[in-house]
Amino acid sequence: MSRPHSALRVASAVELGSLAVLLANLSTVHLAPVSSLAGPLHGCAYLVVVVAAARDGDLAGKVLAWLPGIGGLLVLRRLARTPREKAASDAPG
Structure with a gap:
């Protein structure tokens, strides 16, 4: 049984992590293999x-x-x- 929005949850974590790797690589040693791996991963x-x-x-x-x-x-x-927010607005008040 899958949780709702699980694809979005995983993809957003991978996107943020790969962006952090790309920026760290760019600001330090700028290794081409790291960019070659993390760049397409971030894009996908x-x-x-x-x-x-x-x-x-x-x-x-x-x-x-x-x-x-x-x-x-x-x-x-x-x-x-x-x-x-929907539950709060639907509650009798």
């Missing part, structure tokens, strides 16, 4: 985040997904808060 994770957010999110989530590195995490945060 970024595309998965954008597609998953387009499938699961609202308009604001789709726009947030285009932010490199943190966009997926922001979409996940938005998706996690949406059900609680």
Whole structure:
């Protein structure tokens, strides 16, 4: 049984981690093999985040997904808060 948004969760973590590796490599020794591995990994994770957010999110989530590195995490945060806000607004008051 899979958790909701698990693809988005994994892709956003991989995207952020690979971006951190790329930036650390760029600011220190700039090894070509590290860039050759982490660059395409980051690009694929970024595309998965954008597609998953387009499938699961609202308009604001789709726009947030285009932010490199943190966009997926922001979409996940938005998706996690949406059900609680709906429940609070549906409660009799």
